[in-house]
Amino acid sequence: MKSLFLLVLGNTEISTIPGISVAGATPELTKITPVADAEYLFYEKPLTIDTIPVTPEGHPTPAIITKAARELSNFPILVVRGGTYLAPLIPHVHISNVVGRDFRREPALPEVEVIIERAKLLGKELEKIANEIVIGESTPGGTTTAQAILWALGYEAKTSSASPENPQELKEKVIKEGFKRVGIEKGGLKDKPLEALKEFGDPMIATVLGLSLGFGGDVVLAGGTQMLAVSALLKSLGEDLSRFMIATTRWVVEDPSATFIETAREIGIISYVAELDFSKSKFKGLRDYERGYVKEGVGAGGATWLAVKAGYSPEDVSKKVEELYERLMGLR
Template identity: 45%
Template sequence: MSCKIPENIKLCSEEDLGKEFIERVIGKTPTYVCVIGNTETAKIPGVSAAGANPDITDTTPAADMELLHYGRCKCIEGVPVTPTGVPTPGIITMSATKMSKMPIFVMNAGVKVKPHVPYFELDGSPGEDIRTGKAVKNAERTFDRAVLAGKALAKISNYLVIGESIAGGTTTAYGVLTALGYDAKGKISSSMIDNPAALKENIVQEGLRNCGLSESILKKDPMMAVEALGDPMIVAAAGLAVGAAESVPVLLAGGTQMAAVLSVIKGMDDSVLDNIALGTTRWIVEDKSSDLIDLVSQIAKVPVLAADLNFSTSKYDGLNVYEKGLVKEGVGAGGSSIAAMLMSDGKINARNLLDEIEKNYVRLVSRR
């Protein structure tokens, strides 16, 4: 069996496995699940651009979910923006899911601000600052609940696309990957143009010192690694993927945060890895300040796909800046774009997706 890979999907690593994955899901309706959470880590100055200021990052995941459901936010005015006013990548996800009529579900791994939408509740808690070395409570309980939800969703889904919204999430991803023994230094992405890699390294090192656990213990136990240095999203997304990928394909939709999710999946149940791919944006795979492909290759033979989005022709500054390396990914923007292209038989491509994104951008941003 062989199918035509849509023109705006790039196979970035493990190309044969990537083609096989695409063959299993092309033409099918996916179930998109966005896992949301908060971590106090986002409030460390300089860590996150997922909010106009550190305190408002608490509202970003809730606002993103409202955007996906209603086409506008309810818990805040306008949409989440970076400190310089660039809008959330949720606009991309909203446009892709709307064009394709993809079903959308939300899973709350632990947020401080609840979205005004229905969501799967796992009874997890928001995450603490990872510098404490005690970042997440009851990781295994959250994981187990997410596994059950993943199994149930898999029974009625062709495949799952798992996205995330959690401000500060690349720093916690760095923490988990490091705790699990992967070489993540200089390889973690950032929502900013100038990747604050040294700041993140200091944060992770402080957390490692404070967690009171040895390298060898952390390395063997993904739940301990998340409890020490992770965030609630990572453990819920990993559980969801483990539960679902037993029976249906799973596309992890995100950048280096999804590498951290993958590292937890591998540590908990490596038998599902051959049913998993990672889908992101071109801006992530071309980013010179991070290295998603290398991170994934350290973890497992899992293909990386990228949506070949290009905003350089856009007449809107807030979209143009994606080409300069701001934002890049989030809310499963890349993976949901890939899934929309795959389910539409070529009808949705990077060009008309940009048209839809610009339409929503004008409606949501320019008029504020």
């Protein structure tokens, strides 16, 4: 089976709310994180910014896991700009430059139909060259937009966070402000999935949804709780979920502040869990993944899935991550 890895980049104004995202050293730097992640996959460092994307505490982007898996198994990567502040300085497919709005004040994605249709076209073309697509994402603030969509569709879901201190209280406050603007309660858009996406989503979710609808083969949604929102939208639109799977990391599944297992079961989608382990790493930045930092992103779980299919083990991926991090720290 020919597999193709897609990395969908997205931005939302939600990421600039102080305290809601740690997918960047500061709220303002979250605007650059998606393009920096994509550039790092092809180079030893990003091109748009002269530093690797890190959390405020300095933990490295999960792109290091995706890069490690790719260096082992050499799967092809196609970067897709779903909607970002900047274009990455690498070859990519352009869907839109639309950034998700702050849904507390206005609809998040008025252009949702355009984004979905363009992504569907891409999905149909990719079906001619691949039997399976593995779709990862880089979208700071995306767990909040995902939780808002899940709530609007009627799911009692809690999404994960790149921080061990999941800002669930802040997320819920922001979501409730958005619901008040629209005039709904939980489940208020249960039968209106595209309306839920338009009001509360982000361009990454819209792009992944369109790709999934356009591509007729097997689809691996490579991400954490954000991909639960995509799965819920697909189900609500009447898609048969038997050709879909979520690939994530054990750090997401084991997150006590989120409801990955429960929500996946409620939606009815199966999952692959990458059993990565950094507990014995000599680098604190990697060992801290075991303490709840970062967890997933940039398709880390899906990239590991592809490496495992190519004959490598999660231990091989973890070892390669250690090598990449050593190079990143300039210790070689």
